[in-house]
Amino acid sequence: MANLTPSHQRRVAVAGVSGYSGGELVRLLLGHPRLAVNPLLLGRLNEPAPAHPVHLGDLHPQLATAAGLGDPIQPFTWDRLVEERIDLLFLATPHEQSRQWAPEALARGIRVVDLSGAWRLQDPANRAVYNLTDADPAAAQKIQAEAAFGAPELHRDAIRNARLVANPGCYSTTIILALAPLALGGFLNPDHGIIADAKSGVSGAGKAATPKTHFMYAADNLSAYSVFGHRHTGELLEQLHLTEDQIQFTPHLLPIPRGILATIYVRLASKMTPEDIARVFGTFYAGRPMVRLHKTPGLPQIQHVVRTSFCDIGFHLAQDGKRLVLVSCLDNLLKGAAAQAVQNMNLMFGWEESEGLL
Amino acid sequence: MANLTPSHQRRVAVAGVSGYSGGELVRLLLGHPRLAVNPLLLGRLNEPAPAHPVHLGDLHPQLATAAGLGDPIQPFTWDRLVEERIDLLFLATPHEQSRQWAPEALARGIRVVDLSGAWRLQDPANRAVYNLTDADPAAAQKIQAEAAFGAPELHRDAIRNARLVANPGCYSTTIILALAPLALGGFLNPDHGIIADAKSGVSGAGKAATPKTHFMYAADNLSAYSVFGHRHTGELLEQLHLTEDQIQFTPHLLPIPRGILATIYVRLASKMTPEDIARVFGTFYAGRPMVRLHKTPGLPQIQHVVRTSFCDIGFHLAQDGKRLVLVSCLDNLLKGAAAQAVQNMNLMFGWEESEGLL
């Protein structure tokens, strides 16, 4: 990326602006201090422009201004992206589309941050859960191999130079950031299973009106789902170097619009003190602006992180110095999706990681 | 109804048990002390029985018991109703179906309490909003003319003897009960418009998953809708003897599962004291078990009535003795639907109005 000098005016486009993550992404990009030009907002691929143009404010009324409804949603054609000299395309699209479109963008010299699950998993067995099909499997495999997993706290250098960044899942981000310092540092007892009991707000279920997103189903309720089978599990295994029997992840649907909290139970390989653990985390996250390490007493909670781009991590250690409870939380639409995508863009453009996120 | 001796064992059936009102209705009927036989639960008309029979507890898990999932949903055929010697059929069905089925039931000697809007309105102009079509318009007109409006506090005698009772709308019940003592008693200034600002929980919007029943739309929100055009308006006009320019009714969607509260603004025809008003209401509702008149200070609120079968009514009078604010609330699925249907059934069977509702 040597040709990307700071003086170059970066231009980005967003496909999939109608969803919750897409809307938050556009909001962040509109307020980003280094992007002088508004993002190009894209509609459905190769469809003719609608008779009555749809504007950003039609989809996300809180983004309208007194002057009007904001930028129009443009027809999505590859020619248009080339004409507009787009440097980076955000795909906030379903995984099938992301799987198809990312190679198309790369072929035109456009870098990609994909918010779907299409490119996150290197192991085909893990990826099987998405039922992806590739027009050119060999080419797709090469692109898959070079895709960076977009967790900046783990893969900053790879992201800086990547053409394609696979933005992590919301649950995965919450759990990986809490476990990485211990799991990658060899502090966990590998034979004692890890339990990640995670709870998410309803926006994580997407904008489609279904029986489970009905207010009457979700309100005043809590339910576990996808026990032993949530598709974010593969990300945990690959990023934390675990086998399937070493971690159990159970998601729950919370009666709130946004936010994820994971309560994670681990056994340490050998006895540690709270200070030891604080030191491990402090070292791992030194200089990382989007992770806040909670000081005891007290633990992170969803309200602390909602509408912020932070992941908050705290812990309680049993008196035996071995049984550890970690609590990790973030806003599933921000650090769990759109803000992390912007963080990745910042790295790809050689900017400060936290630019536009504080 | 002289032939209905106490020794006769009443048998009832419910069509439309899958919805919220239907579920509440079944719950009330199962606990009703005078109905020795469980209600017959009916599925869709003339459809074959499903391969795997559906039970009540599949649709409404809170109604299952430790022993099992409760009664099966039976195929709905008219023959079956006759065989089972059903006395009364509750229709918790969409209005088109209710319009079609009520005459069919009556033709077989089965009385009907219809919870839809199909039979509530005598004036065809008011009824137009439902787009109803009748196979035999003349017959339908005769049935319409004899249908009792199922507000027991207004039409007790007619309900007792009715073959068909049209259970009122949830908003209508809330507003009519608050206004009837004053409007029907001639205490209101007819030239000064009445304002009924009403707010309802999401169950009022039904079980269908739509953009407006999505948790992300309804939660942490409030929105007005159907301004100057809600289809319960006709009930207000007919029951309170008002013209369209004499009352304005604005519904709002509350971020709660159930409950309606209406704040109603009227001008009195002549100066009154709070004691005068309390006396008018006390007289009107004397001996009526399902209306609770709130004592000042304080006003009714939704929590007081949710999961009860009551309508609570309170008021504040301005110092001028003329401007009056009424607050009325109820549970839209109970006094606004299922409990009122049971109240009507009680009257039709010659039982205490409040049987099974306290």
Place this chain on the structure above:
Amino acid sequence: MANLTPSHQRRVAVAGVSGYSGGELVRLLLGHPRLAVNPLLLGRLNEPAPAHPVHLGDLHPQLATAAGLGDPIQPFTWDRLVEERIDLLFLATPHEQSRQWAPEALARGIRVVDLSGAWRLQDPANRAVYNLTDADPAAAQKIQAEAAFGAPELHRDAIRNARLVANPGCYSTTIILALAPLALGGFLNPDHGIIADAKSGVSGAGKAATPKTHFMYAADNLSAYSVFGHRHTGELLEQLHLTEDQIQFTPHLLPIPRGILATIYVRLASKMTPEDIARVFGTFYAGRPMVRLHKTPGLPQIQHVVRTSFCDIGFHLAQDGKRLVLVSCLDNLLKGAAAQAVQNMNLMFGWEESEGLL
């Protein structure tokens, strides 16, 4: 209890009617088919009657009727309980008061169901968390020793004959009922720790207005608390015969009024099939009316049990046949408090366990 013939008219009293559990208890007792006389509602001990008597409907507006505010709260004196020939006193009082009053009641021949934590724990080390002091420690110790732990599914016979029943904690009930068939049956690997990740609605925190019960704190939030230190832990240890390092229980505060769901992670001692597990639970809970065993697929959720007296239990077993996830839920004010108290009363009076609870 041979002298308690069915013809004896049972009379009960409730101390502590102002709280959430007390209110639910009174509601259940008022509707109980075997209690012909309303419960005697008691105010604070030895205080003079207030100038303006407080009625049940003042404290719990949903319990008022059209006729009035319901029974008055009586001055609480021991003489009055004796005069009224009270058979059984419910204590829905703070644990210090329950510790003091239960012996006073027993001394007057009045049986007690105590809803507080005062008498639940036999091991003084576990009980230390309550900071209880006894006027007569030796007498208190004797009473403690005879107190039955009020989990009818575990101690039915003891409860039937008990003078004092210590109604279990809400979290404890949820977790004990899910684990008892496996833990007491020897099906668990004792060396692998049990994780109980539990989530409760705000009513569990009581009626006092505190920073943590403020709507702005609890709404749209989730927070873990009392990690490694919740005072219900002792009940788990004593009832399930576990040591402190064998179970980890983490409570969370849910943004809902009522309901508890616990997600519980265990390792089986040896490989089992789902059918094996269903059989263990089916046998353990055969004929027990207040526990509903969930059929797969699907898991219990809070909405299924709120406003019911059931505890629902379901599970998912990993393909290895060893790692098991249990989900258990109940209404913390009902099966977690008031309904369980009524269930205990039913047993103490020789009635059907589920009387007045279905």
Place this chain on the structure above:
Amino acid sequence: MANLTPSHQRRVAVAGVSGYSGGELVRLLLGHPRLAVNPLLLGRLNEPAPAHPVHLGDLHPQLATAAGLGDPIQPFTWDRLVEERIDLLFLATPHEQSRQWAPEALARGIRVVDLSGAWRLQDPANRAVYNLTDADPAAAQKIQAEAAFGAPELHRDAIRNARLVANPGCYSTTIILALAPLALGGFLNPDHGIIADAKSGVSGAGKAATPKTHFMYAADNLSAYSVFGHRHTGELLEQLHLTEDQIQFTPHLLPIPRGILATIYVRLASKMTPEDIARVFGTFYAGRPMVRLHKTPGLPQIQHVVRTSFCDIGFHLAQDGKRLVLVSCLDNLLKGAAAQAVQNMNLMFGWEESEGLL
């Protein structure tokens, strides 16, 4: 204010940072592009600094960063404000304190934006509801007379030059902005009363833990309060030039954290078309960046404005061209408090009204 050149570096201080409005105000000021220096955060007046200094992140965890808890709360002394060369003091304090402190600040040449009700009302009869006492009544009266009512859409020029700006109430802002174009333009029938039925989230009730801010009171509920007596009424009368019998304002408590929606019913003086009304509003709010006029169909709703600094206004006109329903909404902590305070500061410093608010 001729001495306030653009080159002068503006310095502001905030008293009362612990509350909801204070927290939002600090958040806005920290992100304000024209304030190069962080606001000085003030603790209680004349109290010694606490042993363990409190930081912003202790009070508002979402405002902490990965690096730390943010600025400390400083002891509040007038000397300190002078030393720090503070230009403008925000008072997010109770009205008694604001009444006492504003003159103190002005005496030291420090301009004030007061977010309380202390200085909003010119008519002593309207102000009586606050029970304010002045050490020097004559001096207070002079200050009162020069205080600008901080509704920038009505009083921009006065605010620019004011030493003291009284930031309006949250309800008042919602209602005044909806009515001003019609009421001040003479389009309303003055003899027909205006009804303003307003609904607010719980943050409007403040941070104190009280029975009415308890989650169990507010959740799943709606209640009217302060009928005919809310203290924001005086602002409506003074700003809209109405008499008490010309407007009825009823507030309600919504089960949501933030947001206000007012449904307002008026009669027009003469028949108008929707286009006429749109023109009146369009002219009145031309060039005003913080008011968004809603285009029909559809109406403003709380979700559109929460976490924005806008007031959204929409309407529905009856077919008679006379009966008009206005819907107005805003975030009570932003356009209803903190954002409006920043908007006023912007005007006082000669900056763009919307600086830091979009």
